[in-house]
Amino acid sequence: MTMNTEDTAEITCTVNGERVTRTVRVRQHLVDFLRGELQLTGSHLGCEHGICGACSVRVGGVVVRGCLMLAVQADGAEIVTIEGLTDSEEVADLQENFVARNALQCGFCTPGMLMTAAELLASGRPASREQIREFLSGNFCRCTGYHAIVDAVEATLRQRLEG
Amino acid sequence: MATKEDLIRLERPNSYIGRNLTRSRARRAVAGRGQYTDDVLMPRTAHAAFVRSPYAKARIMRIDTAAAKEQPGVLLVMTGAELAERCTEPWVGTLTCFDGMKSAPQYPMAVDLAVWHGEPVVMVVAETRAEAEDACELVEIEWEPLPPVAEKETALRPGGPVVHPAIADNLAFRKTIDTGKVDEAFANADIVIEETFEFGRHTAVSLEPRALLADYDKGTQRLTIWTSSQCPHMIQAVFARTLGVPEHNVRIVAPDVGGSFGLKIHTFGDEVAATAAAMALGRPVKFIADRLESFVSDIHARENRVKGRIALSKEGVIQAVDIDVLSGAGAYSQYPRTSVFEANQILNITAGPYNHKEYRARATVVYMNKVPTSQYRAVGHPIGNSVGEALVDLAAEAVGQDPVEFRRRNVIPDEAFPTTIAAGIKLQDMSHTACIDELMKRMDYDALRAEQAVLRRQGIHRGIGIAAFIKGTAPGPSGYYGIGGAPIASQDACTIKLEPSGGVLCMVGVTDQGQGVDTVMGQIAANALGVSMESIRVISGDTDAVPYGGGTYASRATAIGGEATYQAALALRAEILVLAGVLLQAEPATLDIVDGIVVDAGTETPRIPLSEIGRIGHFQVAELPNDVKPVLSATRRFRLTDDLYIFTNGIHGAYLEVDPDTGFIKLLKHWVVEDCGRVINPMLADEQVRGGCVQGLGGALYEHCIYDDAAQLQNGTLADYRVPMAFEMPDIEVAHVQNPTTISDLGAKGVGESGTGAAPAVVMNAVNDALRPFKARVTCQPMTPEAVLRALGKV
Known part of the structure; x- marks a missing residue:
């Protein structure tokens, strides 16, 4: 990272496999950067204080709240958003199950929910409905009541474990 | 009108009606390709932010915007008074159908008096939202704080503070329903039970906050507004009238809507302000509410205190019900839908499933210096059902009957419909008894009671709750909005x-916020027309594209919009068959359309595909006789005629555990059996019920807008205002009794609010069932651990 002035800095990071260099305001949070500068509008802002999880993105392999991290903190990082996750087909089965089970309504929480669920699936361990519910509790959904989301994650987990 | 053959087609085994089709919008959303209002990009877009009142009531003595105007990036600073000059006249949130109702005139931003904590006062528009917020910090306002009205209980006290000088007594509205002999019934009753219930304020918390992007083209004088809305035509009318733009020059586009639940059927002053800024600047202006300002500017709901009484014979027959509702509105009645519907619906539906003849229900709606209240999912029903079903449980206990058995004996039996209930409302096609039977099977009720008894002996306190309900859906034109003077269509x-x-284009006035309205309309049209889903595109949410309609609210999309779609598709089918008859030299009645091909009725021998009808009807019209003039288009509207609503009914069951040491409530399982008439897409209907339940459960257990004595909102963050999380919620089993409404040909009733309407009632009954051995009772919502411990006398 290069500080240009007091207010701006130049950062370079990898977003969905592409190397990007941008001058950002040092106070800009990561999702405003992704949405505004890179037009990756799949990550959503539901609260901007780290509660709802709609802005969840993967940074350095870990799911983080994109609203609680500054863009300048992502200098040098590998970032994956829902757009990249989709293109990589890493969770194509999960996405298919979300659609088939109608595990989303308005869809605003869905990218974040998929990000978190992908982390659970990647662990490769079986999980009960209770454990799935626990794992997803940092991501609010106001539409579905969660039941269908748990169904979709459970089905994907089962399919993967059965290979 | 649908013929007998049309109706038979609805029931065909391979019909699209009753099939679990997935949603194309869902496919887009899982890829992160949804397009919400904030995702819409227009060149040169500026961004609005607001200075909001830090006081519940305060006079604005002086506003100094000079420093804000000097800030980098700032394009415009506008005070409430400056905005008022750009508006035609203030809003008055009354409807003439509510006799005697009063509300103070309201401008989009406070002019010289702010009347709630969070009311917008000054708007700053800048190149970026961050710059606009920076400049908001530099707006200097000299305030004279005034004593606010902070409690509904003291609002009417003579000589106390007033919310707004225009309404000297703080009274919004009073209404009474009275069958006439209630006092007599109570005097003659063997048993009378009384209880008072308190319901806290909630707010919708749509995950996507309110959002608007306005663009005014001075050349064509067109105002285009992209906004997260359920009701584009209502927004068009209100914004046009408020800002003095001809309605036909205003285009409202509702892109993907990130949750709404009633919140987004309303008009908000900050959104009008941002639109006025776009007109003033001649460039697009975007306003996306942040979560903190959402809590103090989105409508609130549910704040009510209800005193209830129930009169019984010693055999356990309900003789009369009497309720007195004190409803706490905000500083203004929300324009144009009002803030009195919650109370009105409580009066309409409380104890609605039951057979008593005497009923008195009084409502008093008072103003307070708080955020305005209005319609939130299942308006009034969570309160009315909680009160009615709690009284019914107390009644069952008083006569020593099982609550299910008591309900079975007291509900209006299915064969008695149509009938008029004690509230004076005509109901038809109800199925209380059938729903109770189905619920008992699903819950395995007797086994659950046995398990409860065993666990109780081990010191584990589980509760079983039952709550029956009626729900007004799909309102007709004779009741409230249009007839009361609001620019809201009740037909669609x-x-x-x-x-x-x-291919077929299907433009509908109802809108889709994720419920699957587009898919359901497609299923209905495909069935009626005889084409595949793949050949239909449904278009909604754009006033330039769709016929005039009310949009989606009050569980009306499928019941009203679906019937309009059904009738329009039947009309187009009829025209296609006439044209095919001309081309094939056949009687239209001998033809049918199956999977996009005109066939001989009965044998299904293919005759001519719709692509040929379309080609000839549009391009080769010279081949047709001169008197054949294909339109190949039909518009149909549907409205209720004689009925106030299409009422639905159902029953919830709940199983939960209460920890008497901590007051914590663990939900274990939830059941819903409901009758939404003909189910078009069972999966989508189930998910409406499930999601609705969880919103009801949130209100029952966690959600609460907490105000202090100065009427300051204390918990306006998502960390402090608790919405349900996945691990707190139970699995929810849903079943349908299908009793198609006789009000429409399609037979669909509304479904979107049936979960929310009764979930608080059933969970309150279950909690009190768990607490029964302690002779303790919770009568307030949210039922926090503290409320449970207070009921137990432990705090």
Whole structure:
């Protein structure tokens, strides 16, 4: 990272496999950067204080709240958003199950929910409905009541474990 | 009108009606390709932010915007007074159908008096939202704080503070329903039970906050507004009238809507302000509410205190019900839908499933210096059902009957419909008894009671709750909005067109916020027309494209919009068959359409595909006789005629555990059996019920807008205002009794609010069932651990 002035800095990071260099305001949070500068509008802002999880993105392999991290903190990082996750087909089965089970309504929480669920699936361990519910509790959904989301994650987990 | 053959087609085994189709919008959303209002990009977009009142009531003595105007990036600073000059006249949130109702005139931003904590006062528009917020910090306002009205209980006290000088007594509205002999019934009753219930304020918390992007084209004088809305035509009318733009020059586009639940059927002053800024600046202005300002500017709901009484014979027959509702509105009645519907609906539906003849229900709606209240999912029903079903449980206990058995004996039996209930409302096609039977099977009720008894002996306190309900859906034109003077259509419409390719465009006035309205309309049209889903595109949420309609609210999309779509598709089918008859030299009645091909009725021998009808009807009209003039398009509207609503009914069951040491409530399982008439897409209907339940459970257990004595909102963050999380919620089993409404040909009733309406009632009954051995009772919502411990006398 290069500080240009007091207010701006130049950062370079990898977003969905592409190397990007941008001058950002040092106070800009990561999702405003992704949405505004890179037009990756799949990550959503539901609260901007780290509660709802709609802005969840993967940074350095870990799911983080994109609203609680500054863009300048992502200098040098590998970032994956829902757009990249989709293109990589890493969770194509999960996405298919979300659609088939109608595990989303308005869809605003869905990218974040998929990000978190992908982390659970990647662990490769079986999980009960209770454990799935626990794992997803940092991501609010106001539409579905969660039941269908748990169904979709459970089905994907089962399919993967059965290979 | 649907013929007998049309109705038979609805029931065909391979019909699209009753099939679990997935949603194309869902496919887009899982890829992160949804397009919400904030995702819409227009060149040169500026961004609005607001200075909001830090006081519940305060006079604005002086506003100094000079420093804000000097800030980098700032394009415009506008005070409430400056905005008022750009508006035609203030809003008055009354409807003439509510006799004697009063509300103070309201401008989009406070002019010289702010009347709630969070009311917008000054708007700053800048190149970026961050710059606009920076400049907001530099707006200097000299305030004279005034004593606010902070409690509904003291609002009417003579000589106390007033919310707004225009309404000297703080009274919004009073209404009474009275069958006439209630006092007599109570005097003669063997048993009388009384209880008072308190319901806290909630707010919708749509995950996507309110959002608007306005663009005014001075050349064509067109105002285009992209906004997260359920009701584009209502927004068009209100914004046009408020800002003095001809309605036909205003286009409202509702892109993907990130949750709404009633919140987004309303008009908000900050959104009008941002639109006025776009007109003043001649460039697009975007306003996306942040979560903190959402809590103090989105409508609130549910704040009510209800005193209830129930009169019984010693055999356990309900003789009369009497309720007195004190409803706490905000500083203004929300324009144009008002803030009195919650109370009105409580009066309409409380104890609605039951057979008593005497009923008195009084409502008093008072103003307070708080955020305005209005319609939130299942308006009034969570309160009315909680009160009615709690009284019924107490009544069952008083006569020593099982609560299910008591309900079975007291509900209006299915064969008694149509009938008029004690509240004076005509109901038809109800299925209380059938729903109770189905619920008992699903819950395995007797086994659950046995398990409860065993666990109780081990010191584990589980509760079983039951709550029956009625729900007003799909309101008709004779009741409230349009007839009361609001620019809100109670009918809805569909325009359906056969394109040259044989593809079908289906434009509907109802809108989709994720419920699957587009998919359901497609299923209805495909069935009626006889084409595949793949050949239909449904278009909604754009006033330039769709016929005039009310949009989606009050569980009306499928019941009203679906019937309009059904009738429009049947009309287009009839025209296609006439044209096919001309081309084939056949009687239209001998033809049918199956899977996009005109066939001989009965044998299904293919005759001519719709792509040929489309091609000839649009391009080769010279081949037709001169008197055949294909339109290949039909518009139909549907409205209720004689009925106030299409009422639905159902029953919830709940199983939960209460920890008497901590007051914590663990939900274990939830069941819903409901009757939404003909189910078009069972999966989508189930998910409406499940999601609705969880919103009801949130209100029952966690959600609460907490105000202090100075009427300051204390918990306006998502960390402090608790919405349900996945691990707190139970699995929810849903079943349908299908008793199609006789009000429409399609037979669909509304479904979107049946979960929310009764979930708080059933969970309150279950909690009190768990607490029964302690002779303790919770009568307030949210039922926090503290409330449980207070009921137990432990705090």
